[in-house]
Amino acid sequence: MTGTYFAWDLAYRGDAPCVRDDRLELTYAQFAQRVEAVAEQLAGLGVGPGDVIATFLPNRAELLVVLSAAWRLRAVGTPVNPGFTDHEAEYQLADSGAKVVVAAAPVGDAAKRTFVDVETLATVPSAAWTPPTAPTDADDALLIYTSGSTGQPKGVRLGHGNLHFFARAAGEHFQVGADGHALLILPLFHVNAIAVSCLTPIMAGGQVSITGHFSASRFFDDVARLKPTYFSAVPTIYAMLVSRGDIPAGATDSLRFAVCGAAPISRELLEKVEASFGIPIVEGYGLTEGTCASACNPIDGVRKLGTVGPAMPGQQIRIVGATGEDVPTGERGEVLIGGPAVMRGYLNRPEATAETIVDGWLHTGDVGTFDEDGYLRIVDRIKDMIIRGGENIYPKEIEAALSAEPRVLECAVIGAPDPFFGEVPVAYVVTYPNADVTAEALAAFVEDRLAQVKRPARIHIVEQLPRNPVGKIDKPALRRRSAEAAAV
Template structure:
């Protein structure tokens, strides 16, 4: 191993699956004034080398010596010290605005961007989220999301640790082990994405499943249908609160409360210390009940994109983080997401939001998940096409689904085609890969 000394202002890349050493490495970097950039351990060498080079990492901590390193110094995780040194280096007093994490976006619109999150961002987020969901020192989080994503780091790790709670790290998520872990470890909450709730609820009924220790769960990263939320809550008997946020906002900006008014179909009100507003097309703040772009302000807003000042200036303006999401606030400040601006389908000049079609499909009892995208069309420009995953015990035909949504939607919103598929493609953080789906369709325009 080529030795290198890491210190204040350096970046350490950590490319490991979920294991406690990953967290130890991140926190060790913080102790000596360095920042960390966690890398998806499933990345190809090309993907990993890009993040290593772009982040300027001086050291890469990996599972094996032959893992991608971008030519940097490598420390294999099994070679980490197992006992304290006789002359430990003193910790560094880092400033609140010092860089703590570089989390890379999924790159769905181009090369991934490094989101710069400071120690102040992380401290604020863990505190804000903890207050909203009522986490105390008595709570115990079961970590199931990947630690290269900010959701796992903030909601599942930093939030409970900040108040003296507990975290259990059990490795990569699997449905069968999840129930075993819950019964054995007795966690009080966990955070997951809709795909995981879909997998859990699609399992055969089993009277031996014991989820009694769980008092709530969090759902984020992508919208979840009311139907799936209801089914999961009824099946397992614990509250599921839906939240919303971006990596650029250090994970979360809104969440339904665990104890308080929950409004299904919304992602809740702004978290403590944050503001959420809706911008009209003319750039003014829209009134209650009016759809527009969701903007966020608070100490959770990122420092910026690494090395991309122009991109940063487009995204953060006058302290407001422009999310690219369309939403509506009600009179109580609860946010309902309409869709992504970039996902909007323009059919012959008519604006169509895929989420409205997906929600209509989700009301069919056989539908587990649905994704709607715009397919190129020679006459209309774009037309909606739907992909549906059915529950294993509830097969459904494409004609049945078409008949179902035709009764719920105006003609222009009815998909020109509905395909029943085994699974929907996903990006590394579990979101449905709509950009990839659109690319696959672009070569075959609809007629």
């Protein structure tokens, strides 16, 4: 699959639908026109190659217009989480060196950069507009900030080479053609939403329907009305959807598949979702530093629940031991990623870049294994490993055992300080609505599923789990919660 996602190169598609949201619907020709208009507007503000344009917007079509307009000028886009406080937003704006921010109202230190009200974005370029030289794959395209669960967030530099490669590979893997129609429900400050739900269908000649803030109550109405062929979501969203009960008849008939990523999903929840939706849910794995996804189960062919599938087209994955040697099939080691999807580095952080990318291989910090067919299973994060009296314990194993209980919606296990063992596993569990289950019952349930050293020392049933800005369970927050409770 060849092609591009550059709006100005796709205007020839004319009246074919390209991007829509709850208020606006744009054909390919209209999208290209708006991109040119905003590019001219930004150029008038002094924006040129290498400058950074920030957005502070909820999911809406204009966010994609602004990103594409930045690219038209060989500038770089950095989408900021619109849920950030002024302080959090200012950190990203300052760290990225943003020259212009497009938002609904000024954000951060307004004196440091130019503010453009999203409602004043130009829609038609002037007759005098002359576009500059087009960007190349060698140009930076995006600065996506990591969640910052350990230390300050870092800006991940992704170039057009990274994005073009990934969109082509994803189109091949997911079999997305001109009839592809993505329902975008994930936040557009995350690379998953941009790469999987926007660039992939646009490159293929398909379309994107953007919904606002995700709502389980409107999801099936949106699917029935818009008739998308696929969507990408995180486990929490799938849990919310299936916990609502019966799916309206015919609501999901247009869907061909769905993608699950960003966080591990339990086998039980995956099976429940597939049974409810009647379509394959393909679980994948990747990092922002690897342009979203590096492995994914196939839509057709063998899907292995509990794995994240084989390497995506054109990418390489290794499992290595402590000294950097490849380990035998079935043995645990750190997951390394190689290929054209690997980031260019962290912005202005050469030491962090050198620690993460060694000899071209991205060190993920994840522990994984390969099976005999090359399917990857993620065991856990290296930093999340619990050492109980010298025994290495992977929280994901305990989470999988707890998730096998039908009344468990989701759970997270952390290591808590212990005066005798050093660390012990502690579980936080969210149950399905109206489920009647106690911590004692859950402890009894996992007794024959886990060795004694792996059984949680404590199980807390909670209403919800804390999450970072991209929707992943925030284990550092749980560790702080556990430490505070122990100090009382």
